[in-house]
Amino acid sequence: MKIPLTIKETQDGLIKKEFSAVQLVDAYLERIKKYNEEYNIFLTTSDEIAYSKAKKFNDLDQYTEEFFKENPLAGVVVGYKDIFLTKGIRTTAGSKVLESYIPPYSATSVSRIENAGAIPIGKLNCDAWAHGSSGENSDFGPTKNPWNKEYVPGGSSSGSGAALAANMSLITTGTDTCGSIRLPANYCFSVAIKPTYGAVSRYGVIAMASSLDTVGPIGRTVEDVETVFNVIKGEDGYDGTVVNSKFEIRNSKLRVGIPKEFFTEGIDPEVEKTITLGIEVLKKEGIEFKEVALPSTKYAIDVYYVIQPAEVSSNLGRFDGIRYGNGRDSFGDEAKRRIMLGTYVLSAGYYDAYYLKAMKVRSKIISEVDKVFDEVDALIAPVAPTPPFKLGDKVSDPLTMYLTDVYAATANLCGIPSLALPSGFSKQGLPLGFQLMGSRFSEPALFELGKLYHKAIDYVPKVAF
Amino acid sequence: MKNTLIPIIGLEVHIELATKTKLFCTCSADHFSKKPNTQVCPICMGLPGALPYTNYEAVISTIKFGLAMGSTINLFSKFDRKHYFYPDLPKSYQISQYDLPFCVGGNFAGKRIRRVHLEEDTGKLVHETIDGVKSSLIDFNRSSVPLMEMVTEPDFHDIESIISFLKDVQLIVRYLGISNADMEKGSMRLEANISLANSEQVIANKLPNYRVELKNINSFKFLEKAASVEIKRQTEALEKGEELVQETRGYNEVKQSTFSQRSKADAHDYRYFPEADLPPIELSELIIKNLQLTIPELPEQKRVRFEKEYELSKDFANILVSDLDRANYFEEALRQAQSKFGQGATLSARTIADLMINRKLDQEFPEPAGLVKKIIELTSVAYSSNEEVENAVKSVLIENEKAVSDYQTGNGNVIGFLIGMTQKKLQGKGNPQIVREKLLEGIQK
Incomplete structure (x- = not known):
């Protein structure tokens, strides 16, 4: 069977009885079996659970539009980044430390997605502990980009991006601490929302850097991503930082800012060109653009690389060798690097010079960004400075690797939402795109802009093979 | 003349709050002598992905206690992570409060209070021999039970005043209904910082340049013994001209002496930093005023x-x-x-x-x-018997005809006079209520 590429196509197919939920699971698992060895996208598949869920939904007569209103993700096959706890299904965080860990409970987002009718197909490869921008830090080997397997799929939610490009799942979940949802989406021709910090519960998602971590969906259309976002957002009584917000569109006529600092040196001409074209398209659709200044964002990546390791060193302390099977010697190099760096910046005598100073600069960046959102509803920016790079290119140079996220850090430091949108392909045939950031809880405005843009360019979802 | 040495003692008092549920999850906080690991969940076991969620009952208890101590309540406070490794600390950090505790300053029973903050308790290690093997087991029932810590200024100079202060604190905690503060059950625990000041330091109002932290005091008796032994040790050392150092000491009950547990050089670097998983707590003057009203x-x-x-x-x-x-x-x-x-x-x-x-x-x-x-x-x-009362009433009514007729013409006040006269006859042994009844009966006849 031909696997549908969007939630709408899937649910229309079920209504028209073109296929059953079990046939869908068959088709996805068949592809996974066929291509996973080559691309290393799934770490675990949950065949049994997928089939038992699909069988529950296999009565084709139940599928009506009414049914899908109550079960918005019915029939939707989902893959989770392997940092989302799934009760009874192995969860490794991409690390050997948790090689055999089977959690006794599920993340809030996982429960909500499944309560909405989704069928869990498996757990997706990622950089160990979500540390990385390429997927190459996974202790279970790198994931390859389905658009060209010489290239990285982007990280740290590497399997989450690649699974969409390889048509192994209809939607996936990811976490974004500094671009880890947006980058794989960008490098795999997918749509993703990095939500507002405090919009979606982090409960049951293995923590990387607690003040920066966000949980969000990746899909092939803005509509699909919006649907999943609406399923997972809101208070759960487990994550104290989550608030129920109104999620309003503030203005009927949306204005977009172009931060001049994001378009200076280091940006690849093809990346810059796709954004310029995007601006032209949106201008024709009546969106107003203006240049804005965010002078302190040039410190964002530096600030990030103080705060994030500090929080990482704290969060990874619980893997102390007493529980979970493997000891701290099972940590990979990148985790060790961050634990040491974080421990150092929090140590007595260094705290003020590093952590406290970074927090002050973070406040400064937040106030600058807040002020800009008085003038505009969104900001347009690259997701990464370049299109996907080759596997192995940056592995030996962590600093160069860190700079992949130079445009991502601002949204995480400020806790603002950002929508990553595919826009086209490079001359080499690799995916291109950009991100639209908004003020806190302005996701609906970003979705509107995204839909407007995709409609204007006649966007159609694509898979690599 | 021999230099007089004066003990300078400050206290850290830990009180486990008697909230229904734990500080950051909904497990029961009542852990005393419960079967190990029966009151646990992903949160208090610190499992991957679990997050703390503040139980505001514990926050309110702490603020009430602070108000009773005369503390100022911070309108903006937050939780921090305190890092150290120990098997009973499953997250490798304890959620506590560092620079912005709920309560600062205060004065109670004549002693200055430095601060009162809230933190989570740890699990407990149980050492047992299982199948002939010496084993250390971990019980997480106590993990994340709310623990309130009060720190005093070094205002104590003798053990009696410490004990009387602690008893006052214990009592006030029970009056507030926030804890039983039972030392034997571990719901009140104590650490004492002890040093000795010489007369010069006392006159100059200067603190000694060292202090010894005496840890894990779990009864008043223990406190009395351990503190006096430690004061004696320090006195003898200083009199011999020895220099004392900053350290943590424990008390050996068998040897009746204290021993060094940790010197300043091995002091922990707790790497405190703000707990991002919990939003800061903002209070208004109005909330504090309302809490003040709830204090009994x-x-x-x-x-x-x-x-x-x-x-x-x-x-x-x-x-x-x-x-x-x-x-x-x-x-x-x-x-x-x-x-x-x-x-x-x-x-x-x-x-x-x-x-x-x-x-x-x-x-x-x-x-x-x-x-x-x-x-x-x-x-x-x-009381006199009914018969005695009746007889006394009879004679009083006969002897005081005028008063009786005054009463009958509406002067009710004379009844008091008649009661007095009757009681006189009964030598005050009449039950006032019965005397009154019998008099009224008699008058009405």
């Missing part, structure tokens, strides 16, 4: 009131107030007695207190009603 009558106020309102002696008032259940029992018995006897409240109050304290009748009768019944029994024996 505290022991000192009750003591004063008992002395004034019931004319109890200082000793009686003290004894009753030092146990809230007893104080409440007393007032309830009094209320019931008054509704039975009507007048003579002062007499009944003292009688009740006396029966409770000297004859321990409150232990015999768990319900105040039982005590009141007993009082009626006891006191009715002392």
